[in-house]
Amino acid sequence: MQPSEIIPRDRLIVALDLASVTAAEAMVARLGDSVTFYKIGYQLAYAGGLPLVRQLADQGKKVFIDLKLHDIGNTVARGVESIAKLGATFLTVHAYPQTMKAAVEARGGSGLKILAVTVLTSYDDGDLHAAGYRLGVSDLVEARAQQAQVLGVDGLVCSPEEAAALRKIVGHQMNLVTPGIRPAGSATGDQKRIMTPARAIAAGADYLVVGRPVVEAGDPRAAAEAIQAEIRQALG
Numbered sequence: 001m002q003p004s005e006i007i008p009r010d011r012l013i014v015a016l017d018l019a020s021v022t023a024a025e026a027m028v029a030r031l032g033d034s035v036t037f038y039k040i041g042y043q044l045a046y047a048g049g050l051p052l053v054r055q056l057a058d059q060g061k062k063v064f065i066d067l068k069l070h071d072i073g074n075t076v077a078r079g080v081e082s083i084a085k086l087g088a089t090f091l092t093v094h095a096y097p098q099t100m101k102a103a104v105e106a107r108g109g110s111g112l113k114i115l116a117v118t119v120l121t122s123y124d125d126g127d128l129h130a131a132g133y134r135l136g137v138s139d140l141v142e143a144r145a146q147q148a149q150v151l152g153v154d155g156l157v158c159s160p161e162e163a164a165a166l167r168k169i170v171g172h173q174m175n176l177v178t179p180g181i182r183p184a185g186s187a188t189g190d191q192k193r194i195m196t197p198a199r200a201i202a203a204g205a206d207y208l209v210v211g212r213p214v215v216e217a218g219d220p221r222a223a224a225e226a227i228q229a230e231i232r233q234a235l236g
């Protein structure tokens with residue numbers, strides 16, 4: 001979706017990183033209309049959370065399934081075919097050419113959009129080096145973004161630190177989805193490449209993924225509303 005077509009409220013994606021479906025349902029009820037887009041990742045999916053995708057879609061919410069698929073092409077393709085029936089908007093795969101190619105082919109015209117995870121936002125150059133990579137973060141993110149674009153991937157998961165450079169490479173054809181968002185004063189945790197919501201939007205991010213700063217806040221709804229206000233202000 002072109003950035004100008006994205007409803008401002010949809011730009012905040014809250015990660016439902018919670019231990020049970022009951023806890024997730026309670027969080028969604030608490031957040032009410034302050035949040036329109038949710039992410040379901042490992043913790044909730046493996047706690048029986050995938051049926052929530054349809055449930056949330058039936059409530060008019062959008063859902064991002066963040067399972068970061070990476071396997072042989074055939075297995076990725078069959079997994080994507082199953083996931084495409086759940087009613088989600090986004091699905092992540094790791095940005096390896098075989099994986100991205102299989103996912104794009106398998107999603108077909110289902111309406112599910114494939115996002116390629118470039119380099120996890122908890123990694124810095126030292127982490128890549130320790131994992132055996134020759135390239136640093138910015139070079140690897142850019143190389144993977146170029147491969148993803150050639151393969152017809154719909155969007156990229158990157159840090160907001162890379163958003164401006166990636167926008168120049170991929171234009172507006174691909175959505176930039178950025179975790180590593182930290183409102184001023186909030187704990188960094190294990191994230192290494194971070195920005196505030198306002199700076200991320202100014203850098204060109206389309207969607208901001210926020211987990212702990214919302215779901216672990218004393219008042220999650222107030223935390224989400226504050227981020228929504230920051231996004232609106234940054235959009236001008």
Ligand SMILES: O=c1ccn([C@@H]2O[C@H](COP(=O)(O)O)[C@@H](O)[C@H]2O)c(=O)[nH]1
Nearest residue numbers: 015041119120121179180209210211212
């Ligand atoms: O590179 C990546 C890819 C995915 N994530 C996911 O986003 C949220 C961020 O949660 P916070 O609590 O706001 O740190 C989490 O679900 C990650 O799995 C990411 O952080 N970085």
